[in-house]
Amino acid sequence: MFASKPPLRSVGSDPDYRFTLANERTFLAWLRTGLALLAGAVALASLVHDFGPRPFRIVITGLLLVLSLVVTAGAYVRWDRAERAMREKRPLPTDPLPRIIVSGAAIIIVAAAVLVYLAEFGR
Template identity: 80%
Template sequence: MRARRPPLKTIGSDPDYRFTLANERTFLAWVRTGLALLAGAVALVSLVHDFGPRPLRLSITVLLLALSLTVTVGAYVRWDRTERALRENRSLPTDPLPRIMVAGVAIVIVAAAVLVFLAEATT
């Protein structure tokens, strides 16, 4: 079992408040991205009923929901790791979240393009 991490206030020293606020703004931007992905999934499943094959629409919806959850949880993990690095005056950690986001959105774009093509081919 992994040891529990100490609370932020107990490690290192308080960084310059501007860096903490910038880290918080980045966190909130990732959360907004997760909410936008969630909104896209809800719109696709509830507003677009006759657009392409249902299994493909549901696949895109599931992918959007998974990506939304990944981005939202990843935002917190990223914020925490960055805040700890700032408090301990270490280099900022590398983060896989942007790569995950780009890969997920690229897959959604390709699937949506297929959906559009199939919808146009059947009309």
């Protein structure tokens, strides 16, 4: 189903180590973002039991978990694609991950605003 890629070390030539380290730092930043989303989901699910309607909390928790998984998995795909492009001296590929995180965050913000509204005025 998926074509296997050759090992990274066998592709092209080693780029300047500074570019590889910068790519790694970007990867780690995306991982931190994924972990922060996971922490938000865990906090919402386990610490805030009486804030707003339960179904809204469950939906927001689910959205946070899904976004966390997408960002974490996407971080590796993004790192691999960038590293291969640098090794092959190609332009860096465009990446959908920033658009995904912005869209997901916007949806979660709207859902959280509804939750806050319902918690304060829906009683």
